[in-house]
Every structure is written in structure tokens, then in C-alpha cells.
Amino acid sequence: MEGKPGLRERKKQRTHAAISDAAIALFLEHGFHQVSVAQVAEAAEVSKRTLFAYFPTKEDLVVHRLADHETEAARVVRARAAGTAPLTALREHFLDGLRERDPITGLNDHPQVRRLHRMILDAPSLVARMERFKAGAERALARALEETAGAPELTARLAAAQIVAVQWALAQDNAERLAHGESADERHEGAVADAEHAFALLEHGLRGFAG
Template sequence: MDGKPGLRERKKQRTHAAISEAAITLFLERGFNQVSVAQVAEAAEVSKRTLFAYFPAKEDLVVHRLADHETESARVVRARPPRTAPLTALREHFLKGLRERDPITGLNDHPQILKLTRMILDTPSLVARMERFKAGAERALAQALRESADTPELTARLAAVQIVAVQWSLAQDNTARVTYGEPADERYAGAVADAEHAFALLENGLRRPPPRK
């Protein structure tokens, strides 16, 4: 075995990608609520039954693009170097995302990314689906903190909720700025300063907020 996916798996991956591309193209052209699942299936040249086998809900056609990020913080905690605190690893990872203009940090002004972001924010069902995504990120991070950092269950849950909320808030602030026209490169320094401040607050346990520079 060479570790490569077999023919059947490659076919499934191509079908998944074709459905996803067709859906995103139609949604960005016409709007999420103006496109039916049947129209997506037709554009992807698959049946509705096949589409739902890959994407159980219409919202999944959009949110699956972010699926890997749902457990990202948990993976960062588990993969952190020895003797590195979980919060330190998460802070460095978020700062790396800012440098690389990772869309999950909100600091990406590519036209297609901005259009997709606006569509999500303007669609209540997608906003609700993102809240489920956030809750999943909290659960995954709490599990990682319990397993890899030997953190008590309640402490892990409370820490995960706070950490994910901070990441979410920072990303929303960046998104708001670039969506309303501030270039990502101009926003970068402020985004880094905000992230440093936010993670310092978490590290201090909100006891004494560090001075803003």
C-alpha cells in the first residue's frame, strides 16, 4: 500500500469538489436563498440524492469550506512542542494566521473571500450554522485540553469557551474592517496588536488588563 486513495475514493473526492464548486459559484452569482439544491445538483451534474449524500444540508455546501478549522485549535494544542503552554501555542498559531492572511482570522481581502463572507453574514441560516461551528470548536478544544494538558473537565470547558470567543471576536473585528474597505495589509499591524492584547488578557485571567500600546 502506498497510502494513496484508491480509484473509488478519488472519484468521491472529485464528486465532492464538483458539487462544492458548483454551489459556491451559483451562491456568489445569485445569492444563497435564490439558489435551490436542485439547481446546484443540476449544475454539478449529480442527482439531489447524491448531493445530500455528500452535503446533508444546504448550509453545509458553504460551511464545509471551513470544516478543517472547527478542530484546528484542538490540533494546535495536541501538536504543540514539549513544555509549551496551550495558550502560547494558540497565540502563536493565530499570529501566524494573520501573517499568512488566513481567511479564518478575518484578515483577507481577496474579492471572492469578501463576497463569500458578506453572503454568510447576510444569511441568517448560515449565521446560525456558524454558531454550531463555533460550539463544535469549543467542544474539540476542551477535549484537547483535558487529554493533552491534563486539565480538569470544568476548567477545560471554561477555558475553551473563552479562547474560542476571543479568536472569534478578533476575526469578526478584522472581517468588519476589511469588508468595509480597509486593506488587509493596512489592518495587519492593528490586528496583531489586538491579538497580543487579547491573548495577554487570557493569560492574566482578566485580573489586570495589560496597558495598550
């Protein structure tokens, strides 16, 4: 059938998934720094050379699970309905994520998701990769704001930096509350209120802090 991946592509997808699943399972059980790439390759039944062909660095074995989110805000802006402001589209998308318990919003209390979040925060090299991920999200969003909203380059960069920072701060707050015992359902109402407040600040700027 047209559009369906061929046998070779399906095999590559299965290999990619097998390596990823083996890596995450080992990292969560033993710790990111305690597991070597060779151990991951052995568990996935591939060579180290094959592993590196799919994941160039050890950190990629973890961060790739968030790869689709790096350009998510930019995609939301590009796909918004005619007449919808970029910030409105991003706000609604974030609120939808909270309702759906999307892990990227921090509002997901599945044990594996919480352990993965904790593992990332405990590994400096993963924290550094997440900063690169965040910078990539800012660049992609800035381009989308320039190209679809006609924002000047500096304005687009400044807006993107603020929007991405707010989304990450909200997600971190949610994840921390869940780490301290709140369930996602208990946190949801507060998470929505915080998101509404944060996006209102973005919409109205820092007028209240101007002196």
C-alpha cells in the same frame, strides 16, 4: 503507491469538489436563499440524491469549507512542543494565520473570500450553523486541554469557551475592517496588536475588572 487514494476515492473527491464549486459559484452570484438545491445539482451535473449523499443540508454546501477549522485549535494544542503552554501555542498559531492571510483570521481581502463572509452573515441559517461550528470548536478544544494539559473538566470548558470566543471576535473585527475598505496589508499591524492584547487578557484573566 501505498497511501495514495484509489480510483473510487479520487472519483468521490472530484464529485465532492464539483458540487462544492458549483454551489459556491451560484450562491455568490445569486444569493444563498435564491438558489435551490436542485439548481446546484443541475450545475454540478449530479442528482439531488447524490448531492445530499455528500452534503446532507444546503448549509453544508457552504460550511464544509471551514470544516477543518472546527478542530484546529484542539489540533494545535495536541501538537504543541513539549514545555509549550497551550495558550502560547494557540497565540503563535493565530499570529501565523495573520501573516499567511488565513481567511479564518478575517485577514484576507480576496474578493471571493469577502463575498463569502458577507453571504454567511446575511443568511440566518448559515449564522446558526456557524454557531454550531463554534460550539464544536469549544468542545474539541476542551477535550484537548483536559487530555494534554491535565485541566479539570470545568476549567477546560471555561478556558475553551474564552479562547474560541476571542479568536472569533478578532476574526470578525478584521473582516469588518476589510469590509469597510482596509486592505489586509494595511490592517495587518493592527490585527497583530489586537491579537497580542487579546491573548494577554486571556493569559492574565480579568484582574483589571475585578473592582
